[in-house]
Amino acid sequence: MTTYRPPHYGNTHKPFVDPTPMPKDIPKVDELGVSSAPLKSASFYIGSFCKPYSEDFMLCKAEDQNPEHCLKEGRRVTRCAQEAITKIKAACLDQFTSHWKCLDRNNHGFEFCRKPERDLNACLFQKLVSLHFVVKKNPQKTMPSVSPVPNHSIQKRDPGHARRTDTDSREEEPDLRAHPTIINPP
DSSP states (O other): OOOOOOOOSTTOSSOOOOOOOOOTTSOOOOOOOOOHHHHHHTHHHHHHHTHHHHHHHHHHHHHOOOGGGGHHHHHHHHHHHHHHHHHHHHHHHHHHHHHHHHHHHTTTOGGGOHHHHHHHHHHHHHHTOOOOOOOOSOHHHHSOOOOSSOOTTEEEEETTEEEEOOSSOOOOOOOGGGOTTSOOOO
16 A cells, blocks of 8 residues: 655655746746645636736747747736736625635535635625626618528528538448437427
């Protein structure tokens, strides 16, 4: 029977930390300073608050697999998350603390912390989140219209079924009625 041993590097009992410093031309950004429970508690707010920075970071990561390529975008995401956590603590500290402590006690399960979550959401929506509804003057003019030019790559075989007429070989659609676990269409 084996026993648990915490990970360490070499003969020391300290966890491994890469001692290589960052290059001088890259500005230092402090860590968030919170554990996983406060991050999970604030995750929905951080996600909506930092959406433009997160999307920019993900697009950068998709462009190039080199981690150094997206350091600037990563710092922006970290700064935005720091700002979001600071705003949450300033506006709703008691509700935020009770929610993340509940998550910490209950194995990070949202289903066990619905009451503190409701209190936190009510406070956040009251103090931080502003909803804007835009009503357009002529919504009919903004609706997409059907193009009068027919699409010749689709040809109707029988009513209700459209198949592509491209020359490349495509696999036929499976017959869903043959599978008993799938509900048959009417």
